[in-house]
Amino acid sequence: MSMSSTASRTAELAQSADEGAILAARPLALPASLWASGPAIFASLAWIGFGLSCLLWEDLGDWSRTHELAIAAFVIAAGILVAAPNALRLGRFGKGLQLRAPWLLALGLFFTLWEVATAKFAWLPLPFFPPPQAIIEVYTDDLPKLLVSVWASVKLQLGGYAIGAAAGFLTGVSIGWSRSVGYWVHPILRFIGPLPATAWLPFAFFTFPSSWSASTFLIALATAFPVTVLTWSGVASVSNAYYDVARTLGAKPSFLVLKVAIPAALPHVFVGLFMGLGSSFAVLVVAEMIGVKAGLGWYLQWAQGWAAYANMYAALIVMSLLCSGAITLLFKTRDRLLVWQKGVVKW
Amino acid sequence: MVALAIAEQELPAAAGASLDVEAVSHAFDIDGAVLPVLDNVSFSVKASEFVALLGPSGCGKSTLLRLVAGLEPPRAGILREDGDPIAGPFPSRVVVFQDPTLLPWRTVWHNVALGPEAQGILKQQRHRVDAAIDLVGLSTFRNAYPHQLSGGMAQRVALARALVNDPRILILDEPLGKLDSLTRITMQAEIAALWQRSGFTTLLVTHDVEEAVFLANRVIVFSDRPARIKADIAVDRPYPRHRGDPKLVELRHEILGLLGLDATW
Numbered sequence: 001m002s003m004s005s006t007a008s009r010t011a012e013l014a015q016s017a018d019e020g021a022i023l024a025a026r027p028l029a030l031p032a033s034l035w036a037s038g039p040a041i042f043a044s045l046a047w048i049g050f051g052l053s054c055l056l057w058e059d060l061g062d063w064s065r066t067h068e069l070a071i072a073a074f075v076i077a078a079g080i081l082v083a084a085p086n087a088l089r090l091g092r093f094g095k096g097l098q099l100r101a102p103w104l105l106a107l108g109l110f111f112t113l114w115e116v117a118t119a120k121f122a123w124l125p126l127p128f129f130p131p132p133q134a135i136i137e138v139y140t141d142d143l144p145k146l147l148v149s150v151w152a153s154v155k156l157q158l159g160g161y162a163i164g165a166a167a168g169f170l171t172g173v174s175i176g177w178s179r180s181v182g183y184w185v186h187p188i189l190r191f192i193g194p195l196p197a198t199a200w201l202p203f204a205f206f207t208f209p210s211s212w213s214a215s216t217f218l219i220a221l222a223t224a225f226p227v228t229v230l231t232w233s234g235v236a237s238v239s240n241a242y243y244d245v246a247r248t249l250g251a252k253p254s255f256l257v258l259k260v261a262i263p264a265a266l267p268h269v270f271v272g273l274f275m276g277l278g279s280s281f282a283v284l285v286v287a288e289m290i291g292v293k294a295g296l297g298w299y300l301q302w303a304q305g306w307a308a309y310a311n312m313y314a315a316l317i318v319m320s321l322l323c324s325g326a327i328t329l330l331f332k333t334r335d336r337l338l339v340w341q342k343g344v345v346k347w
Numbered sequence: 348m349v350a351l352a353i354a355e356q357e358l359p360a361a362a363g364a365s366l367d368v369e370a371v372s373h374a375f376d377i378d379g380a381v382l383p384v385l386d387n388v389s390f391s392v393k394a395s396e397f398v399a400l401l402g403p404s405g406c407g408k409s410t411l412l413r414l415v416a417g418l419e420p421p422r423a424g425i426l427r428e429d430g431d432p433i434a435g436p437f438p439s440r441v442v443v444f445q446d447p448t449l450l451p452w453r454t455v456w457h458n459v460a461l462g463p464e465a466q467g468i469l470k471q472q473r474h475r476v477d478a479a480i481d482l483v484g485l486s487t488f489r490n491a492y493p494h495q496l497s498g499g500m501a502q503r504v505a506l507a508r509a510l511v512n513d514p515r516i517l518i519l520d521e522p523l524g525k526l527d528s529l530t531r532i533t534m535q536a537e538i539a540a541l542w543q544r545s546g547f548t549t550l551l552v553t554h555d556v557e558e559a560v561f562l563a564n565r566v567i568v569f570s571d572r573p574a575r576i577k578a579d580i581a582v583d584r585p586y587p588r589h590r591g592d593p594k595l596v597e598l599r600h601e602i603l604g605l606l607g608l609d610a611t612w
């Protein structure tokens with residue numbers, strides 16, 4: 001990490017000094033292409049193995065997508081095999097493939113093992129450990145319900161998180177900036193903040209007009225606490241020297257808040273946003289399970305009620321994709337807003 | 348530096364303001380104890396005069412500059428700019444602090460643009476920002492972030508950030524302290540030329556006696572904390588000056604003696 005950041009810094013500087021051309025001449029990677037596609041070839045073999053494992057033995061259960069799964073595995077294997085030697089010509093995609101070849105290999109092996117251990121020989125007890133084709137079956141046959149659930153969850157989470165983040169940010173800036181606001185809000189924050197947002201569930205569900213507004217409130221609450229505390233500590237820890245500089249240059253209080261305090265506090269704010277995201281996911285799922293009757297949490301609950309374990313796993317996978325997608329998005333936003341931090345701190 | 352000729356047109360001369368420091372005393376409370384820092388300091392600086400302040404480390408020079416800038420009110424006494432009491436910071440009095448304190452999230456250009464932006468006149472002054480950056484020789488680094496600069500470069504950015512505001516009183520707190528001796532000599536000549544051209548009043552704190560006598564019309568020497576004025580010495584030599592000027596060398600010895608350093612000579 002530190003090496004690559006040093007490199008990018010050097011590159012930036014060189015560019016500003018109009019010396020970019022010298023750095024741009026990078027070494028040719030051609031002779032390495034054959035050697036580099038080794039892991040990809042093994043990955044391809046592993047996926048062929050997965051496909052074969054689907055076809056070689058009879059399924060122990062009644063699953064309808066085994067053949068499709070095998071075909072998909074062969075397609076992936078062929079794709080890897082074709083792409084690997086041409087990685088250089090495929091640009092970014094090729095580079096990504098080369099980088100991820102060991103992972104593709106591991107995944108191929110894992111799927112093979114999973115297939116054999118569940119669908120073929122039931123080394124793992126069957127209803128609780130569904131095979132890959134059972135999960136695929138959920139995605140193909142129960143798609144509408146799953147999509148509706150995803151959409152409900154995303155809507156609820158997005159609304160609650162946005163409200164919580166905005167409220168937390170504003171509160172944090174106000175108590176960090178103004179002593180009198182801090183005097184009143186700080187004790188309240190201290191008293192209420194550490195309470196897990198889920199503890200409010202019963203209260204929220206009978207005071208709010210709808211379960212949707214109650215859940216939005218809870219998610220916002222779970223987000224707001226860490227965002228408030230970290231924004232506040234960020235604003236409070238801004239060096240006085242920055243304010244002095246700005247004041248001697250004619251800055252009014254609004255400029256000090258918007259152009260000095262907030263940018264300086266932004267790294268802290270993002271820590272708060274990350275923490276808020278984590279705790280709001282937890283609240284989302286619980287709220288959906290208990291009150292909302294829609295969304296992925298509810299889908300999980302429903303699947304468990306019907307002992308539809310494949311549906312449960314399918315929903316879990318979607319959920320983890322959504323959560324990690326949200327985190328990635330937040331990381332990308334931070335990287336864009338805080339370019340100046342690169343080289344100041346190690347990420 | 349090459350940029351000088353351009354800068355001459357870009358940074359129009361502003362008349363300097365006079366500064367009066369009248370019986371100023373100041374102190375800090377540290378853990379309940381009172382630490383006196385300035386003790387009944389009085390002096391006047393005429394418009395467009397260049398005054399250097401010398402004194403032992405920790406005697407209260409930076410504190411005095413903060414009072415002149417209006418960042419703090421003095422515990423006793425009064426400071427006046429052109430006869431009007433100084434009640435708070437104002438961009439006619441700009442400080443180059445001992446630390447460059449560039450805002451790390453802003454590029455060089457946006458750091459220099461801070462003053463015009465804060466005063467809401469950046470739109471009309473963009474070319475002046477460019478000119479000020481050229482003046483300190485950092486035009487190739489206008490898009491660099493502070494952490495990508497050397498200490499000396501950062502100090503030059505801080506200087507540009509001050510100059511772009513066309514100050515009437517320029518307050519310099521060891522602005523060249525972090526520069527290597529070569530850049531330092533160039534920058535001293537640069538400051539002298541700039542001061543003569545623009546006519547702002549200059550207050551310079553430095554530890555370098557040679558720098559003080561080379562640049563200033565007057566050198567004020569402070570005692571140990573709490574700072575009192577120990578001597579007020581006129582440097583009556585025409586500009587441009589030469590470092591080897593025997594009169595300047597003589598003054599330098601006299602001042603070193605006042606600072607208690609004659610044993611080294």
Ligand SMILES: Nc1ncnc2c1ncn2[C@@H]1O[C@H](COP(=O)(O)OP(=O)(O)OP(=O)(O)O)[C@@H](O)[C@H]1O
Binds near residue numbers: 376402406
């Ligand atoms: N904000 C503050 N709170 C308490 N004491 C302070 C504060 N600022 C400065 N002091 C004290 O005032 C004294 C004078 O500090 P000042 O920074 O003015 O010294 P200085 O003459 O500029 O020294 P140097 O040449 O080393 O920069 C020091 O003893 C310092 O400890």
Ligand SMILES: [Mg+2]
Binds near residue numbers: 408409410520
């Ligand atoms: Mg100082």
